[in-house]
Amino acid sequence: MTDVDQSTREAHWAKTKGLMITTLIIWFIFSYLIHWFADSLNAVSFLGFPLGFYMAAQGSLVIFVVLIFWFARRQHAIDVEHGVAEDETSGQQN
Amino acid sequence: MAIIKGDFIDNLPKVYGLYTGGFVVFILLMAILEQAGLGADTIGILFVAFTVVIYATIGWLSRTMQVDAYYVAGRQVPAVFNGMATAADWMSGASFVAMAGGIYFGGHGYIAFVVGWTGGYVLVASLMAPYLRKFGCYTVPDFIGTRYGGNLARFLAVCVLTLASFTYVTAQINATGTIASRALQIPFEVGVWFGLLGILLCSMLGGMRAVTWTQVAQYIVLIIAYLVPVIWMSNKQGFGLIPQLVYGDAVMRLGELETLHGVGAKEAIASPIAGLKALTVAHYEAGTTFAAKWKFVTLVFCMMAGTASLPHILMRYFTTPSVKAARQSVAWSLFFIFLLYFTAPALATFTKLQVLDPNLATGIIGKAITEVNALDWIQKWSNVGFLAISDSNGDGILQINEFFMRGDIVVLATPEIAGLPYVISGLVAAGGMAAAMSTADGLLLAIANALSHDLYYKIIDPKADTKHRLIVARVLLIVIGACGAYVASMKLTSILGAVAWAFDFAMSGLFFPLVLGVWWKRANRQGAIAGMFFGLLAGTWYLYMVKWGGMDPWLYIDHLRFGIIGASVSLVAMVVVSLATTEPDEETQRMVDEVRIPKGESVLSSTH
Numbered sequence: 001m002t003d004v005d006q007s008t009r010e011a012h013w014a015k016t017k018g019l020m021i022t023t024l025i026i027w028f029i030f031s032y033l034i035h036w037f038a039d040s041l042n043a044v045s046f047l048g049f050p051l052g053f054y055m056a057a058q059g060s061l062v063i064f065v066v067l068i069f070w071f072a073r074r075q076h077a078i079d080v081e082h083g084v085a086e087d088e089t090s091g092q093q094n
Numbered sequence: 095m096a097i098i099k100g101d102f103i104d105n106l107p108k109v110y111g112l113y114t115g116g117f118v119v120f121i122l123l124m125a126i127l128e129q130a131g132l133g134a135d136t137i138g139i140l141f142v143a144f145t146v147v148i149y150a151t152i153g154w155l156s157r158t159m160q161v162d163a164y165y166v167a168g169r170q171v172p173a174v175f176n177g178m179a180t181a182a183d184w185m186s187g188a189s190f191v192a193m194a195g196g197i198y199f200g201g202h203g204y205i206a207f208v209v210g211w212t213g214g215y216v217l218v219a220s221l222m223a224p225y226l227r228k229f230g231c232y233t234v235p236d237f238i239g240t241r242y243g244g245n246l247a248r249f250l251a252v253c254v255l256t257l258a259s260f261t262y263v264t265a266q267i268n269a270t271g272t273i274a275s276r277a278l279q280i281p282f283e284v285g286v287w288f289g290l291l292g293i294l295l296c297s298m299l300g301g302m303r304a305v306t307w308t309q310v311a312q313y314i315v316l317i318i319a320y321l322v323p324v325i326w327m328s329n330k331q332g333f334g335l336i337p338q339l340v341y342g343d344a345v346m347r348l349g350e351l352e353t354l355h356g357v358g359a360k361e362a363i364a365s366p367i368a369g370l371k372a373l374t375v376a377h378y379e380a381g382t383t384f385a386a387k388w389k390f391v392t393l394v395f396c397m398m399a400g401t402a403s404l405p406h407i408l409m410r411y412f413t414t415p416s417v418k419a420a421r422q423s424v425a426w427s428l429f430f431i432f433l434l435y436f437t438a439p440a441l442a443t444f445t446k447l448q449v450l451d452p453n454l455a456t457g458i459i460g461k462a463i464t465e466v467n468a469l470d471w472i473q474k475w476s477n478v479g480f481l482a483i484s485d486s487n488g489d490g491i492l493q494i495n496e497f498f499m500r501g502d503i504v505v506l507a508t509p510e511i512a513g514l515p516y517v518i519s520g521l522v523a524a525g526g527m528a529a530a531m532s533t534a535d536g537l538l539l540a541i542a543n544a545l546s547h548d549l550y551y552k553i554i555d556p557k558a559d560t561k562h563r564l565i566v567a568r569v570l571l572i573v574i575g576a577c578g579a580y581v582a583s584m585k586l587t588s589i590l591g592a593v594a595w596a597f598d599f600a601m602s603g604l605f606f607p608l609v610l611g612v613w614w615k616r617a618n619r620q621g622a623i624a625g626m627f628f629g630l631l632a633g634t635w636y637l638y639m640v641k642w643g644g645m646d647p648w649l650y651i652d653h654l655r656f657g658i659i660g661a662s663v664s665l666v667a668m669v670v671v672s673l674a675t676t677e678p679d680e681e682t683q684r685m686v687d688e689v690r691i692p693k694g695e696s697v698l699s700s701t702h
Contacts, residue, residue: 002694013690020220027216031209031398032391038202038380048342050349053378056205057439058338061212065428068219072421075224079418084691086416 004084012082019078023071030060103170110175113148114314120144121318125517134516138277141520142527145315146292149308149531156300156307161560161701164301164567165232165543167413171306176419177426179306180410182313184211184431186262187269187530188593190316193435195501197442201375203386206393208435212428213394214401219424222402223411225612225689227420230696231412233540234405234604235548240698241611241685242622242678245553250626252544254603255405257630259537260578262404262596266534267293267575267582270527276478277523283583289531290579297535298568301543305535306413312528313430319525320434320505324441327512331444331454338440344447348377351450355459360495366482370498377446389650396657400597403604406533406540417692445504448511450494456511463492471510475503538578542571594654595637602633602660606668614672615686621672628667633660 034041038052046054079085102109124137162168171179189211196204231237234255239248270289275282296308328337333344352358358374365371381387401407410427414420448456458466463485466472475481481499483492505526509518546567551558558566603626610617610625636659639645640652651658677683685697 002688002691004691004693009687009691016690023216023220027213027220031213031216031394035206035209035380035390035394036387038387038390039382042378042380045342047339049345050342050378052380053202053205053345054342056202056209056380058436060209061432061436064212064216065425065432067216068425068428069422071216071219072418072425075421076418079692084693086418086692 002084008082008084012078012084015078015082016075019071019074023067026063026067030055030063034060103172106172106175110310110314113311114318117145117315117318121517121521124520125515128515128517134519135279137516137520138523139279141524142274142277145524145528146531149311149528150292150295152308152311153296153298153300153304156304158300158303159561159564161563162232163303164564165412165547166409167301167303167306169413170415171413173414173419173423174426175310176306176410176414176423177430178313179309180407180423180427181430181434182309182316182528182532183406183410183536184427184533185316185434185529186266186533186593187273187526188265189434189438190320190526190529191269191273191502191505194438194441194445195504197439198446198504199371199373199375199501201377202380203375203390205439206390207397208438210394210397211401212431212435214398215424215428215431217398217402218407218411219421221609221613222408223424224417224421224692226408226608227411227414228417228689228692228696230698230702232547232698232702233544234408234608235544236552236698237611238604238607238622238626239548239552241682242607242617242619243682244619244623247619247622247626248548248552250623250630251604251607252548254599254626254630255544256541258404258596258599258603259406259541260574261599262406262593263534263537263541263574263578264581265593265596266530266537267578268585269530270534271579271582273523273526273530277520277527286579286583289527289534290575292527293531293534293538294572294575296531297539298571301564301567302409302413302539305539309532309535312532316525316528316532317430317433319521319528320437323509323512323514323518323522324437324444326514326518327444327448327508328440330512331447333444337444338436341440341443344443345378348443348446348450349379351447352376355450355494357494360493363484363486363495365498366484367479367498370480370482370500372495372498373446374495377443385650389655392651392655392658396594396601396655397597399601399605399661400657403600403608404597405544405600405604406536408608409540409543410536441508442504445508445511448508449497456513459492459494459497461492463490466492471507474510475499475507480507534578538571538575541574542567545570545574595656598633598637598655598657598660599630601657602664603630605661606665610668612686612689615683616672616677617668618672618675618678618682620675621668621670624671625664625668629660629664632663633657636660 034055041052042050044051128137158164226237229237235248235251238251267286267289271282271286274288275285297305325335333340411420411423414423448454450459451457452460480503484496486496550566551563607622607625633656637653637656640647688697
């Protein structure tokens with residue numbers, strides 16, 4: 001078992017869970033919530049597109065890509081902060 | 095072969111840069127030969143044959159007799175390249191050939207697939223991939239079997255995996271057969287076996303390592319093949335070099351044209367050829383009723399949860415060098431997928447505009463039928479039964495409800511509709527072939543690996559030596575591929591119906607056992623077994639009843655969305671049974687603790 005004490009593990013997991021929940025809230029908004037109102041959003045023009053159509057065809061997708069890159073950075077920062085990030089060299093050999 | 099060792103990994107950008115350059119040179123060469131008078135058929139054959147030979151060569155160069163190279167590509171695939179490989183693994187013949195056509199006919203409602211097939215990666219990144227990577231498993235059932243313990247849990251996971259992936263792979267072999275038969279001018283039944291041969295050449299000798307490096311090559315071909323025609327066409331129409339950002343005007347114009355032509359307002363006429371459709375749905379208008387909104391979000395949910403449970407995708411993240419790289423790799427995967435998925439709605443829009451706009455030279459709706467029938471592309475595609483015209487009111491003018499086509503045409507025929515040279519059509523055929531082959535490779539390998547590693551090695555013969563294990567894996571690959579090709583040659587269901595089912599099967603049986611295995615320590619063996627068994631049973635029963643049993647769908651949950659029923663039952667069964675039985679032992683709980691932090695050795699050793 002890796003040499004990390006219990007309180008560090010708990011603090012790390014609490015933050016990891018927090019990040020997961022934040023990520024999934026943003027995911028929920030752009031996966032479901034805005035598309036529920038697509039018909040109303042279509043009355044708004046965005047870059048020349050009807051907004052409801054734009055969000056489904058492009059907007060949500062852009063947000064998902066950015067969201068995952070952001071998530072990967074944040075999670076790595078959390079790992080480093082609690083000293084549970086991988087040892088770069090051992091990770092390479094694995 | 096020295097080329098695939100050690101410094102090969104450091105030289106990846108150079109190797110694939112050269113490869114891309116070579117492919118571009120090949121395209122230019124074909125363009126020159128076309129000008130010199132080479133026939134369209136020959137160009138099509140050369141495109142498909144040349145690319146398939148390259149993939150097979152990569153497959154042969156990557157051959158291996160090492161277990162970790164065969165199952166997880168030696169865990170040394172950098173995040174960006176794994177992202178490309180995942181994108182090719184992910185984007186199937188359906189994404190490449192059928193998606194833009196689906197949007198053409200289905201408008202906003204169909205774009206639920208686009209949202210679902212991208213947003214699912216948020217679940218993969220936040221809930222699954224990094225933890226499975228830390229676990230160090232070879233296959234998805236390997237995780238289930240070790241986390242929950244016992245052969246029954248492992249066996250059930252193998253069953254769900256096989257059912258979901260096999261449903262999917264027949265559709266892919268079907269697509270390779272369709273494209274091969276058209277490009278090489280051979281019968282479909284022969285095309286299916288030719289496609290299978292190409293797929294096996296890529297995967298059999300080198301397992302995951304070979305599939306990884308061919309998938310990267312296939313991604314490059316498929317993305318060039320998808321983007322070049324769209325950008326060329328939009329440039330011709332004055333939409334510039336990045337049409338995806340500026341097609342808003344085209345979308346709005348379609349709204350006007352739909353009113354002009356009476357889309358959806360005219361009486362429906364039966365198509366002269368079965369399987370062809372007339373355009374009846376508005377392009378950008380979203381449903382206003384509860385039913386329409388509910389159908390949109392439930393389809394999105396099924397595709398997302400299915401994405402996060404499909405083993406051929408999850409296993410790609412077992413190949414990265416670290417947990418951190420696995421997370422980054424999910425982001426890169428979605429980026430590479432995004433390049434195609436945000437282009438598909440643009441392509442559907444441009445094609446529709448070409449066909450509908452009477453001000454454009456290519457517009458056919460509202461023109462005289464004799465004039466339309468004289469067009470090359472109309473003749474060519476109606477000869478193969480992809481398109482039909484029926485002057486039902488006898489006025490000699492083509493109306494919107496008198497023009498029928500197959501969705502696949504949007505991708506396959508667009509270069510011709512827009513009057514691009516034939517070399518582009520050859521390129522599109524090569525791209526479709528790459529998309530279908532790369533997905534079929536990943537799926538076949540997922541099934542064969544689960545059967546060889548989990549069923550044969552872990553359950554039937556744990557003492558088998560390396561050589562035996564790898565031979566069994568290869569024999570299974572051939573057998574499963576042959577079964578897939580046989581089923582595909584019987585043409586049981588349309589390409590997309592089967593693809594959606596694979597997602598529903600996977601989410602019914604695997605979604606909650608995978609998520610809760612990491613996120614809920616209390617989840618135990620009995621719970622996981624109940625979750626997989628009852629989830630799959632309920633989902634399959636519901637699919638049967640709705641599709642063939644004559645049952646009315648509950649709450650608009652039709653056969654494309656049966657995963658909602660399966661996954662709900664799975665969750666309830668898993669939680670109830672876990673809580674009703676004893677909690678997992680201390681060793682298992684420690685295992686979960688280890689999975690949750692990136693630091694330290696993986697739970698399973700590197701050669702297990």
